Amino acid sequence: MQLGDARVGKMADNIVGFARTLRRAGFPMDSERISVALESALLIGLEDKQDFRAALEATMVCRQQDREVFDQLFDAYFRNPELTQQLLAQMLPKTTEAAPSPKRRARTQEALAAITANNSRAKVEEDSIDFDAAMTASAQVRLRHADFESLSASEFKLVQRLACEIPLSWPRVPARRTQRSRSGARVDWAHTLRESARLNGELLSLPYLARRTQALPVLILIDVSGSMERYARLMLAFLHQSTRGLARSVYAFGNQLTDLNSAFRHADSDEMLATANQLIQDFAGGTQIGHSLAQLRLTQHRQLIGRRTVVLLITDGLDTGEPSALAQELAWLKRNCRSLLWLNPLLRFEHYAPSAGGASVLKKYADGMLAIHDLAHLEDLAQSLAELVKQ
Amino acid sequence: MLQQSVGSVQALTEALASVGYLAERRLATAVYLSSTLQRPLLLEGEPGVGKTELAKALSKVLQRPLVRLQCYDGMEQREALYEWNHAAQLMHMRAQQDRATPEQLEHAIYQEKYLLRRPMLQALQTPAPGAVLLIDEVDRADAPFEAFLLEYLGEYQVSIPELGTVRAQIPPVTILTSNRTRDLNDAVKRRCLYHWMDYPDRERELSIVRQSVPQASDALAQQVASFIERLRSAPFANALSRSPGIAESVEWAKALVALNTLQLDPEVVQSTVGILFKQREDLAALEPMLEALLAPTPDA
Numbered sequence: 282m283q284l285g286d287a288r289v290g291k292m293a294d295n296i297v298g299f300a301r302t303l304r305r306a307g308f309p310m311d312s313e314r315i316s317v318a319l320e321s322a323l324l325i326g327l328e329d330k331q332d333f334r335a336a337l338e339a340t341m342v343c344r345q346q347d348r349e350v351f352d353q354l355f356d357a358y359f360r361n362p363e364l365t366q367q368l369l370a371q372m373l374p375k376t377t378e379a380a381p382s383p384k385r386r387a388r389t390q391e392a393l394a395a396i397t398a399n400n401s402r403a404k405v406e407e408d409s410i411d412f413d414a415a416m417t418a419s420a421q422v423r424l425r426h427a428d429f430e431s432l433s434a435s436e437f438k439l440v441q442r443l444a445c446e447i448p449l450s451w452p453r454v455p456a457r458r459t460q461r462s463r464s465g466a467r468v469d470w471a472h473t474l475r476e477s478a479r480l481n482g483e484l485l486s487l488p489y490l491a492r493r494t495q496a497l498p499v500l501i502l503i504d505v506s507g508s509m510e511r512y513a514r515l516m517l518a519f520l521h522q523s524t525r526g527l528a529r530s531v532y533a534f535g536n537q538l539t540d541l542n543s544a545f546r547h548a549d550s551d552e553m554l555a556t557a558n559q560l561i562q563d564f565a566g567g568t569q570i571g572h573s574l575a576q577l578r579l580t581q582h583r584q585l586i587g588r589r590t591v592v593l594l595i596t597d598g599l600d601t602g603e604p605s606a607l608a609q610e611l612a613w614l615k616r617n618c619r620s621l622l623w624l625n626p627l628l629r630f631e632h633y634a635p636s637a638g639g640a641s642v643l644k645k646y647a648d649g650m651l652a653i654h655d656l657a658h659l660e661d662l663a664q665s666l667a668e669l670v671k672q
Numbered sequence: 673m674l675q676q677s678v679g680s681v682q683a684l685t686e687a688l689a690s691v692g693y694l695a696e697r698r699l700a701t702a703v704y705l706s707s708t709l710q711r712p713l714l715l716e717g718e719p720g721v722g723k724t725e726l727a728k729a730l731s732k733v734l735q736r737p738l739v740r741l742q743c744y745d746g747m748e749q750r751e752a753l754y755e756w757n758h759a760a761q762l763m764h765m766r767a768q769q770d771r772a773t774p775e776q777l778e779h780a781i782y783q784e785k786y787l788l789r790r791p792m793l794q795a796l797q798t799p800a801p802g803a804v805l806l807i808d809e810v811d812r813a814d815a816p817f818e819a820f821l822l823e824y825l826g827e828y829q830v831s832i833p834e835l836g837t838v839r840a841q842i843p844p845v846t847i848l849t850s851n852r853t854r855d856l857n858d859a860v861k862r863r864c865l866y867h868w869m870d871y872p873d874r875e876r877e878l879s880i881v882r883q884s885v886p887q888a889s890d891a892l893a894q895q896v897a898s899f900i901e902r903l904r905s906a907p908f909a910n911a912l913s914r915s916p917g918i919a920e921s922v923e924w925a926k927a928l929v930a931l932n933t934l935q936l937d938p939e940v941v942q943s944t945v946g947i948l949f950k951q952r953e954d955l956a957a958l959e960p961m962l963e964a965l966l967a968p969t970p971d972a
Contacts (some may be wrong), residue, residue: 311856317865325681332681335701343861345716345852345868369803457746471750474765478778483768528854557700576783579913583853613953624900 449523456495465489498528504596506568534573535563571607600639611646628652693729717869720917723849727806741791744811782834802842884972
């Protein structure tokens with residue numbers, strides 16, 4: 282190492298500054314990572330810029346999607362640190378915009394709105410129910426069976442809230458891991474011997490190992506075209522809460538496929554919906570299920586984990602694409618998942634039959650069709666899921 | 673232990689090349705840092721870009737034995753680390769039952785001779801010059817297993833309740849690979865250096881094919897490299913669910929040599945394409961593109 286102490290000091294400053302810049306760009310960066318980066322930079326030296334870059338990359342980047350940002354920031358920073366600030370500002374429109382105006386969460390706003398409404402005692406007699414107080418039993422019964430499409434705006438909000446509280450016991454299957462139990466296929470020898478060593482070699486009982494259970498992973502594909510707008514919002518809110526803790530992936534489709542996984546990482550349903558709104562470019566547009574599924578197959582096929590995934594396809598089946606293309610994609614999807622379930626809001630019509638182009642194809646490939654147009658049916662969903670997935 | 677690693681990035685690149693692994697400079701830098709700083713190296717990338725091969729090559733270069741832990745769903749400590757030899761313990765206990773006190777008995781059956789060493793423990797206890805530990809496809813194991821790895825990755829030690837802590841005398845050179853079927857926990861990533869492995873460029877691919885299939889004529893190797901390079905780039909790659917990796921292109925070149933092919937044409941591609949693609953949709957998508965894929969390069 283030819284570098285003297287002074288230059289090391291300068292280099293250290295620069296690397297720490299660079300690390301802080303990366304942190305602002307959303308890289309996970311702690312002091313340990315920085316110290317490893319410093320150590321690596323010392324080892325590699327500054328003679329070769331590419332080596333130096335590779336050393337910093339190996340220590341500071343830990344996700345494939347960050348690599349491009351790293352490259353840009355590296356170029357900018359080690360040529361002109363001030364340029365980096367501008368670049369950062371360009372890259373992070375959200376953080377610079379969001380910071381000065383902290384918005385109230387939708388839930389807070391609603392809560393505040395409810396208080397003011399109470400105080401001023403709204404004079405208009407609404408024929409819909411109050412939503413700020415506890416509901417009466419009859420209102421609850423009515424709402425449970427009210428079609429989502431027929432709700433007023435305030436009722437819709439309330440139903441959305443209620444939907445989030447519906448529990449969904451997701452189907453579980455035996456996992457490969459085991460746990461101690463009273464019965465099972467294998468003897469827990471490790472435990473048996475530990476016990477009997479204490480008892481002077483006597484085997485008094487034989488504990489067994491039984492397989493643990495695990496919830497099946499879920500892939501949610503939700504139609505956000507015009508005809509589905511209301512159901513989509515509600516189902517997103519419902520599934521966001523009820524599939525919490527499961528291995529899940531979420532995609533919206535209309536004319537194209539949108540990755541909603543980042544939105545679903547929010548804990549709060551309102552925030553999730555707000556982010557989803559921003560992400561989805563074609564909300565309330567047309568529907569091309571086949572095309573969207575092809576995109577899924579080509580770009581995201583890894584999301585279908587080991588054929589155990591339960592796919593929830595939420596759509597009314599009003600597809601404007603080519604039925605043969607849809608059939609081909611559905612056949613692929615069905616081959617790669619455990620169950621393909623079609624959640625169809627059109628089942629609200631008593632004499633509905635999936636006879637239109639897209640719907641008949643969906644009917645052919647889906648393992649089951651479930652109704653989701655009111656709260657009562659959402660509550661039944663868990664039961665129906667368990668039955669269908671067992672097959 | 674520094675002297676166990678290779679002196680510089682350049683020396684490492686050359687040493688890897690001498691055992692048949694052509695590493696690009698970025699990768700060599702990451703590997704050099706990983707072995708010098710004694711940090712595990714996490715390699716991510718598409719299947720077939722040479723992640724596992726790197727560990728094998730490294731074990732040859734460093735002349736350390738390769739210990740491989742293939743991960744799978746539901747893997748437990750007893751498959752990765754250690755297990756007691758219960759049958760032997762039981763026999764010992766029966767034999768000594770009337771002659772020893774319970775304390776003696778308990779002490780006797782938890783000796784190292786009853787310990788069955790699984791890959792991670794083997795790697796930790798490998799005497800000088802130490803081992804290369806390959807934790808392959810770590811994304812296939814589940815999240816609890818990742819948590820279990822943390823102690824090893826951070827400290828090169830593991831705790832066995834009956835024996836105490838086992839610390840590595842010489843930290844194994846540790847390579848983790850992942851195909852990114854899911855994202856790994858940040859805690860694991862924090863303890864590792866990271867390298868994303870891309871498909872190689874045409875020149876490197878050509879060198880690899882030439883080296884692995886020396887029987888292939890120069891023209892054929894060139895054609896194979898160009899064909900594969902086009903397959904992996906737009907617009908062709910967009911129509912395929914998976915691009916072929918290096919392993920596949922080498923296999924393909926071998927197959928072409930076995931068929932005495934001198935020059936690629938649509939017919940011979942059609943009859944051997946099963947080596948490159950294993951999905952019916954991809955085979956169907958390939959057919960209309962064949963002509964464009966086989967068109968001669970402007971500079972050739």
